[in-house]
Amino acid sequence: MTTATEPTEPTGPGGSAAPDAAPSPARPRRRGAGRGEGTLAALLLSPTLVVLALVIGYPLLAALRESFYRQGEGLDANGFVISGDRFAGLDNYLDAFTGANGSAFWNAFWNTTFFTVVTVAVEVVLGLAMALVMHQALRGRGLVRASILVPWAIPTAVSGLLWRWVFDADGVANALLGHQVLWTADGWPAKFAVIIADTWKTAPFIGLLVLAGLQLIPGELYEAARVDGASSWRQLRSITLPLVKPTLLIAVLFRILDVLRMFDLPYVLTGGQKHSVQTLSVLAYNEASNLHYGPAAAYATLLFCYVVIVAYVFVKLLGADLIAEARSPRAPEDRSARLFPRARRADRTAQAGVQG
Template sequence: MTTTTTAGPAAARRRRRGDVQGSGRLAATLLSPTFIVLALVVGYPVIAAFRESLYQRGQGLDAQGFVVQGDKFVGLRNYTDIFTGPNSGAFWNALGNTTFFTVVTVALETVLGVAMALVMHRAFRGRGFVRASILVPWAIPTVVSALLWRWVFQADGVANAVIGKQVLWTTEGFHAKIAVIIADTWKTAPFVGLLVLAGLQVIPREVHEAARVDGAGAWAGFWRITLPMVKPVLLVAVLFRLLDVLRLFDLPAVLIGLHKDSVETLTMIAYDEATNLRYGPAAAYATVLFVYVAVVAYAFVKLLGADIIGDMRQARTAEPTSGKKKPLTSARKVTT
């Protein structure tokens, strides 16, 4: 005698939902130490900076003309002063410089980094030496790199000797922006090239061989095979560079100097406020920069990267839908 017991799709969905919940609890338990560390090193400083931005310290006078001691709650006054106050022009200038450096340098570094990766990926004699020489600028500290380029761009330096003109690169003007862009691109383009090289090395050789058999040339193979397959790694490299350039400080500060309108960035304004003991406005500048970086990163991931939140929601809601369309049945045969 043979008996067949069949479980319906509802039971299968309940078992699978239980497995997912169990895996989620295990993942949360394993990741909890990381979340705690992130809350301490990221969450608390952000909250503390926002709280500090709502206060002012030592910037007011009492009825006798003495400086008011302690913190004074001013609400959003520090933020309104940033956008519409007497020094709002400096903020908009720094915001424009920061955005300009981000767009130009990241674009140049992406193009040069991909070119470097393609060169380093090819098999030729002396490839190890070429890879090492390309990665040397990335290994040099930023301050040391800025000092080297300051020597190059001085009045009697190498740059003026090459172009045959006397350009004061480290003074006010658009040429100061060009100097910062050249120095930053020289230093960090190898970083993009290194990440892209890692992506190129995981592409199977058979894919390119099949494309050549089908008649695809070098340019078509790059656009239709290499670039799409290396896109995830390239997007990560570009995202890292976006976040890094938006916080640009040390390179223009050492190469050109502080209080230069041509190269002043948001981090430099925040630093200047903090060194003058105006911690409330400095925290407000830092908070605005944090929001700006977060918005740019989210927009970049949303437009060009993967929709992580959407993928998670789709995965959670896919179970009932798939169960309705394709009922899962499990049969167990018991023979007596």
């Protein structure tokens, strides 16, 4: 009599499964698993989204709506005086570009752009120099790193008052120069005062971010460079700057977005009515203080669009650079061999001698 047996999988030598054995079918995923995870994620994110909608979304929409209205008195079609808010359409935006307020808007726009370009460029150079100094193995390095945070930790309003005392007519700056300069008056001295004060405060921020990037660079690259006879400038150009570039670009992006919204430093340092240091934020504040809420909202909306455009372009360029690096990654050893072949050959000779 024969008995029926269940078919067994083919086995190879030693009882292991044969190489050509078909894999067991995967278990089907539960249909409701993905939907349940999406619902849970939405529930967990909903409090944050509600807060963002109340804190950012509603004020933004309210300012956008306000920019289409004007306040004050006017005449209707029958010649009667009417007061209060009236719909103005795009008149506030047209006046900002070509109308009665055009000169004030373009002056504030160019001042904002000028401060952004100059201060960020100076802060990048000084921040990189600070990071290189703090990265060296010197005595008291921890104290230097802690003390460099002091200017950045001081509130901007307090920093503005401090530099206002320094740039006073009888202040420290004129005493050191031996010349009477009206730093807080209108003109180029006021621009230089704002640039110096902003650089003093925020250059340490870039320095600390760059220092974090420097600490990730392997020391073997610099050893290979020294063996190959590379100078300090060649090491900076071929090793330090390329490898610290992602961190430096992030620091520059943060500073660009911060300077574009500059308000408190020029307002406290030189006052809010100086033509040469009036930024878009200061202009919007002055218009709102004069109860011109429509033009003020229009200026604020234009500033918001300016910041979004700059951030978008910068992020697109930064993202393309990172994607290109991810597609063709180079290990530190490959970079060392490519830049400094003599050190690579010396290393291979030493390894061959040890093995022999």
